[in-house]
Amino acid sequence: MSALAPTATSFLPDAKADRGPLLVAGAMLLAGFLMIWNLVDLRQGGLFLIGGALGATLYHGSFGFTGGWRRMVVERRGRAMRAQMLMIAVAALAMLPLLAAGSIGSQPLVGALAPVGVSVLVGAALFGFGMQLGGGCGSGTLFTVGGGSARMLVTLAFFIIGAVIGTAHLPFWLELPSLPPMSIAAELGLAGGIAATLAALGLVALVTAVIEKRAHGTLERDAGPARPGWNWVWRGPWPLVGAGLMLAVLNVATLLLAGHPWSITYGFGLWGAKIAQALGIDVGAWEFWSWPAQAAALNSSVLADTVSVMDFGLVLGAALAAAVAGKFAPRARLPLGSLVAAIIGGLLMGYGARLSFGCNIGALFSGIATGSLHGWLWFAAAFAGSFAGIWARPVFGLDGLARK
DSSP: OOTTSOOGGGGSOOTTSOHHHHHHHHHHHHHHHHHHHHHTOHHHHHHHHHHHHHHHHHHHHTOOHHHHHHHHHHTOOOHHHHHHHHHHHHHHHHHHHHHHHOEETTEEOOOOOOOEEHHHHHHHHHHHHHHHHHTOOHHHHHHHHHTTBHHHHHHHHHHHHHHHHHHHHHHHHHTSSEEOOOBHHHHHHHHHHHHHHHHHHHHHHHHHHHHHHHHHSSOOOOOOOSSSTTHHHHHOOOOHHHHHHHHHHHHHHHHHHHSSOOOOHHHHHHHHHHHHHHTTOOGGGSHHHHSHHHHHHHTSOGGGOHHHHHHHHHHHHHHHHHHHTTOOOOBOOOOHHHHHHHHHHHHHHHHHHHHTTOOIIIIIIHHHHTTBHHHHHHHHHHHHHHHHHHHHGGGGTOOTTOOO
């Protein structure tokens, strides 16, 4: 038998798995699903499990935007950015026709549309700068927390604080010049919207390829599975393109089940508002939380919020993946410069995400994939902010090429 042929045991985690964390994360995923199903409904429980699958995929693929953008700027390597463009393109090919249909059965479908204006421009730039200091984007923060990073717990805590502050200030920012939400598919028609989206994504990928070839002569190739048989499925790492395609499929599944595409940062603002409310701060009197949808969320359980349950599932899915891979390793040591950068980065990301109606997932991935023009403005502004953040990292003692 070939050494690469799968065997009965090659489908199972090996003895190097972190058994304790594996059992805890697995039990929490199962218990969380059953609790959400019982307290809310099966649909909400399904979204929790999709969140878990997203977390495992992000962890095994090390699929974050922060490190990929940094490699493009510093090393002139664009493999990660090309994988991101492919991921968005695949999702758009499914999502734009679904949104054009308007519903699936009794489930209405809506895209991640948002106004196009000063709020998005400023917020996305702040987010891009902050993610290079914080060490992760919206999704990156959650999956690295699941993997045991103490530094990213700090980033997440201040991400939540920044998001709450953003809800207090958003009405002011919405008074500044802006255009209404604009759908590329609505403006150009379904076929035109798909063509324009794919062309723009392809152009970004082409630019990264040209820059990389000029700098290095050849393009960096996506590595295949690093382990024989099927062990790589459990222990990773996953090929970057494969992880991106899985994320695209799971985002489409989210749209079908939740009625909206994958989002992350709304949950942070909601958690922060509930904590503030518990501490005696009357956030319900703030204009943002008096709007009907926000007031309903504030006065309901977080388990009824689709974004929150997916965030919870994402952290647990990443923790399970890390434990299965034998890489669950909580790290408590945190130098002062790194701590300060995590605090500033978290605050800027939370505030910026609220102003710009999302992060790399809700605004960039889901926004562009569902035809929102604001997603493209977010991309440009966030990349500019990220560029500045990369060169600010050494001020805090951070390596400009560090991935986390």
